[in-house]
Amino acid sequence: MTLLPYGQRTSGSLSTEAGSLQTTLARRCVERGYARLNWAVLDWNTPALDFYDSLGAHPLPEWVGHVLTGDRLTALGTP
Numbered sequence: 256m257t258l259l260p261y262g263q264r265t266s267g268s269l270s271t272e273a274g275s276l277q278t279t280l281a282r283r284c285v286e287r288g289y290a291r292l293n294w295a296v297l298d299w300n301t302p303a304l305d306f307y308d309s310l311g312a313h314p315l316p317e318w319v320g321h322v323l324t325g326d327r328l329t330a331l332g333t334p
Contacts, residue, residue, distance in 0.1 A: 274310075277292075280292055293315070
């Protein structure tokens with residue numbers, strides 16, 4: 256897989272890179288006996304949603320994303 260600098264990327268190269276990444280990750284999952292491969296995508300990113308749909312992936316509407324940053328992350332991660 257060849258990664259191009261951001262300014263030189265085209266939608267086709269991004270699809271190829273994403274497909275290669277997803278393929279590699281799927282192979283690892285199969286090799287290790289994992290039951291699934293999860294990832295996140297922003298709800299407005301229609302090209303990514305369409306691409307993932309073309310792979311046979313489906314959204315998990317019952318899941319809600321969370322993030323922990325800043326002072327809250329520091330407080331939780333400090334002994």
